[in-house]
Amino acid sequence: MSTQLAARPPLAASPGLTPATLRPAEARPALSVVVPAYNEQEVLPAFHARLTPVMEAIGLPWEVVYVNDGSRDRTLPIMEGLRAADPRVALVNLSRNFGKEIALTAGLDHATATEAVIVIDADLQDPPEVIPDLVAAWRGQGVDIAYAQRRVREGETWVKKATASAFYRVMQRIGGKVKLPPNTGDFRLMSRRALDALLSLREQHRFMKGLFAWVGFPSVAVLYDRAPRAAGETKWNYWKLWNLSLEGITSFTVAPLKVATYLGLATAVFASGYGLLIILRTMIWGNPVAGYPSLMAVVLFLGGVQLMTLGIIGEYLGRIFNETKGRPLYLVERHLPSEAPLQRHTTS
Structure with a gap:
């Protein structure tokens, strides 16, 4: 049939x-x-x-x-x-x-x-x-x-x-x-x-x-x-x-995309504040050797935020891809x- x-x-x-x-x-x-x-x-x-x-x-x-x-x-x-x-x-x-x-x-x-x-x-x-x-x-x-x-x-x-x-x-x-x-x-x-x-x-x-x-x-x-x-x-x-x-x-809803945007903005504000703190500490107390644990914590935090944001974007992008195929x-x-x-x- x-x-x-x-x-x-x-x-x-x-x-x-x-x-x-x-x-x-x-x-x-x-x-x-x-x-x-x-x-x-x-x-x-x-x-x-x-x-x-x-x-x-x-x-x-x-x-x-x-x-x-x-x-x-x-x-x-x-x-x-x-x-x-x-x-x-x-x-x-x-x-x-x-x-x-x-x-x-x-x-x-x-x-x-x-x-x-x-x-x-x-x-x-x-x-x-x-x-x-x-x-x-x-x-x-x-x-x-x-x-x-x-x-x-x-x-x-x-x-x-x-x-x-x-x-x-x-x-x-x-x-x-x-x-x-x-x-x-x-x-x-x-x-x-x-x-x-x-x-x-x-x-x-x-x-x-x-x-x-x-x-x-x-x-x-x-x-x-x-x-x-x-x-x-x-x-x-x-x-x-x-x-x-x-x-x-x-x-x-596109709320997850908005959450990713706000999370990225909050991370940028936090990173800027932390950078300013490092500058002030250097000016006051000099430039001590940076701690490896704190460096890794910052890198992993920023990397996790970026991957999560890319994942949210990927969810929506995958749906757009499936719709455009017209099956x-x-x-x-x-x-x-x-x-x-x-x-x-x-x-x-």
Whole structure:
């Protein structure tokens, strides 16, 4: 099967020509649930079993878009089995592992809902039973985004909770006009117009929590208790979380560059003051033999500051390099749309 490029909304190069617009309105669902997955064979059947009655109880036509992000276990065959048993299942199989942020983008690109899209992980830490609360907030309060805000984080160590809290505080302080809501992940509902605005952002280095906040639109928080992972192992170790935090900081603020500038200025002032002190001491007490330890301390301090500053500049330069290459965000090996006979539905 031929490989499909997806640098922009994937089925065509022209803006606005997406899987949603290519599909007849009467065959499109009101709601799409987007579920990126990587090596989730243990939990996928249980997730779909819990998702189905929840979505059926809402009473709107719906589909679920499963995205296989290059899994190396039986995630793809399980997705194919779910689609064979339920025509409301759509499958997007990426050509390799691109990472969760890109896989989520691929799922949103292929969501065909006319009214709203729901983003949720497959590990059941975000309970599907919260989705009706998101839908109620969206329809009842007339907002474009209803995001699930964690009230309790079960199954996580105190270290992870503390570092997550610190990251959100840092982003609140340095994020400028883009404010990340605290204790909020990807689990949310977005209206079609908010989704279309989000899909117009095609940068390579994607921090989806920041992009969700950047597009704006009226939003409301829906509190919920986050559960422990139902099965399998988390794919987010501390190294990956650290890199994700760097992605978020460098994607939405130039504060590190400003810090490097101010640190360089402070170092220059300190060096000038120290040089003046050396001159005064020489004039008063003569020119004693310079101490080797103090000389090495100054050299190492200045060298460390310079290397740190170059590293910060390199982070931004590397992102510019990746953007200028103009590569597609992802490649799709196979896209199997949902096939349920759906009817057009508009919210009241």
